[in-house]
Each structure stands twice: as structure tokens, then as C-alpha cells.
Amino acid sequence: MRKPLIAGNWKMYKTPQESAAFFNEFVPLLQHHKHDIAIFPATTSLAAAIDAASGSHIAIGGQNMHWLAEGAYTGETSPTMLKALGATHVLIGHSERRQYFNETDETVNLKLKSALAHKLIPVVCVGETRDKRESGLTEAVLNWQLAAALNGISAEQAEPLIIAYEPVWAIGTGLVATTEQAAEAHGIIRREIAKHLGQHRADGTRILYGGSVKPDNIAKLMAEPEIDGALVGGASLAAKSFAEIVHGSARAYGEKS
Numbered sequence: 001m002r003k004p005l006i007a008g009n010w011k012m013y014k015t016p017q018e019s020a021a022f023f024n025e026f027v028p029l030l031q032h033h034k035h036d037i038a039i040f041p042a043t044t045s046l047a048a049a050i051d052a053a054s055g056s057h058i059a060i061g062g063q064n065m066h067w068l069a070e071g072a073y074t075g076e077t078s079p080t081m082l083k084a085l086g087a088t089h090v091l092i093g094h095s096e097r098r099q100y101f102n103e104t105d106e107t108v109n110l111k112l113k114s115a116l117a118h119k120l121i122p123v124v125c126v127g128e129t130r131d132k133r134e135s136g137l138t139e140a141v142l143n144w145q146l147a148a149a150l151n152g153i154s155a156e157q158a159e160p161l162i163i164a165y166e167p168v169w170a171i172g173t174g175l176v177a178t179t180e181q182a183a184e185a186h187g188i189i190r191r192e193i194a195k196h197l198g199q200h201r202a203d204g205t206r207i208l209y210g211g212s213v214k215p216d217n218i219a220k221l222m223a224e225p226e227i228d229g230a231l232v233g234g235a236s237l238a239a240k241s242f243a244e245i246v247h248g249s250a251r252a253y254g255e256k257s
């Protein structure tokens with residue numbers, strides 16, 4: 001059984017002070033549960049979040065990174081810089097990076113190799129746009145994105161790998177993939193991982209669902225055996241709603257396991 005992970009992507013929200021205030025409210029709301037929890041704050045709030053989360057079991061990660069350890073790349077953050085702060089995870093290839101900041105399948109691959117080499121736990125985001133889904137190209141897009149991301153990576157190296165399936169049409173839109181759509185996409189992703197890294201690695205890889213996850217839809221999503229957790233945007237910004245998502249997931253996971 002894969003251990004679920006509930007992750008919050010704060011995107012370009014929250015100052016260091018606001019981040020610390022979130023943890024002051026969030027940590028006491030967590031009761032005993034079986035979950036791994038990770039939060040991805042803005043780069044400028046990483047230090048405050050790591051400090052505020054210390055002593056809890058909440059992991060903190062970067063939302064993006066360059067693949068090199070250092071260099072003349074104005075505005076970028078390196079894996080060694082994330083590590084030095086105490087970050088343990090990193091998001092790679094989020095659709096907003098692909099859409100607005102020229103992230104390509106090639107840079108996703110470079111970043112994934114670098115994260116693994118630097119012992120950061122990578123959460124690689126894949127997902128189709130509405131156009132591609134409506135043209136019947138969901139499977140082709142997912143397979144293509146995964147094949148490119150995993151190029152040159154061995155099953156052994158990919159041991160910590162986490163994938164987030166985020167259909168672009170469901171992000172920030174209030175449209176949630178049905179559990180059937182999500183389960184089907186997760187199945188496609190798992191088969192593609194198996195093709196590149198073998199069935200054993202595919203069976204052990206956590207695949208999160210992301211796209212308008214809220215307290216009222218988490219239980220249904222988590223009841224699906226193919227869904228190993230969630231990557232939550234908007235609903236992770238408020239401590240109460242994110243804690244409700246963790247608790248909803250824990251209940252559904254308890255029923256599933």
C-alpha cells in the first residue's frame with residue numbers, strides 16, 4: 001500500500017509573516033493521522049515556513065528550481081540553496097511554469113535528474129489542457145510528458161519520485177476531474193512509468209491528483225485506489241480548509257486500507 005501524501009502549493013501567495021501565521025493555526029489542527037503532509041511556499045517564505053513547521057512532521061519544499069548548483073542565472077534558485085534552507089521536496093514542471101515561464105519537457109527532465117542527484121524529493125507535475133482532452137489526446141500527452149521527464153533515469157534513481165496529475169482545465173477553475181477521469185489518467189501514468197522504470201517502481205510511485213481539490217471532494221477522490229494523495233492550490237491557503245482536507249483524506253484512506 002502506498003502511503004498517501006497531501007500537499008499544498010501556495011503559488012505566489014503569503015509573505016513570511018503570513019506563512020508563519022498559517023503554521024501557528026494549522027499545526028494544532030492536526031490530529032493523529034496516517035498522512036505525509038508537504039507545503040510548497042513561495043521561495044521568499046521558505047525560511048519562515050521551515051522554521052514555523054519545525055517540530056511537526058510537515059515537509060517543506062520549493063515550487064521550482066534551476067537544475068544547476070550555481071551560476072550566472074539571475075532570479076533563479078538552485079537545488080543546493082533549497083537544501084541549505086532545509087527544504088526536502090521540490091515541485092517540477094507545474095503547468096503554470098509550463099504555460100507562463102517556458103518550462104519544457106527538456107527542462108523538466110534536467111530538473112528531475114538534478115533533484116534526484118541532490119536528494120530532494122521531486123513532485124513532477126503532468127496533465128493535459130482542455131483542448132487536448134477534447135481532441136482525445138489525454139493519453140498521448142501524459143505518455144509524452146512522462147517519457148520526456150523520465151528520459152535517462154533508472155528505476156533505482158527514481159525511488160523517491162512522486163507524480164502529480166493536474167489536468168490543466170481543472171486548476172483554479174472549480175472543475176474537478178471525476179474520480180473515473182482521475183483514476184483513468186492515473187492508470188495511464190502508472191503504465192507509462194512501468195514501461196520506463198519497471199512494474200515494481202510503478203507500483204511504488206505515489207500519484208497525486210491536483211485541480212480544485214476541496215474539503216468536500218477529497219473523500220471521494222481518496223476512496224479511489226489509484227489516487228495516492230492530492231496537490232492542493234487554493235484550498236491549502238487557509239489552515240482550516242487544508243486541515244479538513246487532511247482529515248477527509250485520512251478517513252477515506254482508513255476505509256481504503
Ligand code: 13P
Nearest residue numbers: 009171172211212233234
Ligand atoms: P487549485 O487547487 O487552486 O485548483 O490548484 C491546483 C494546483 O495547481 C496545485 O498545484
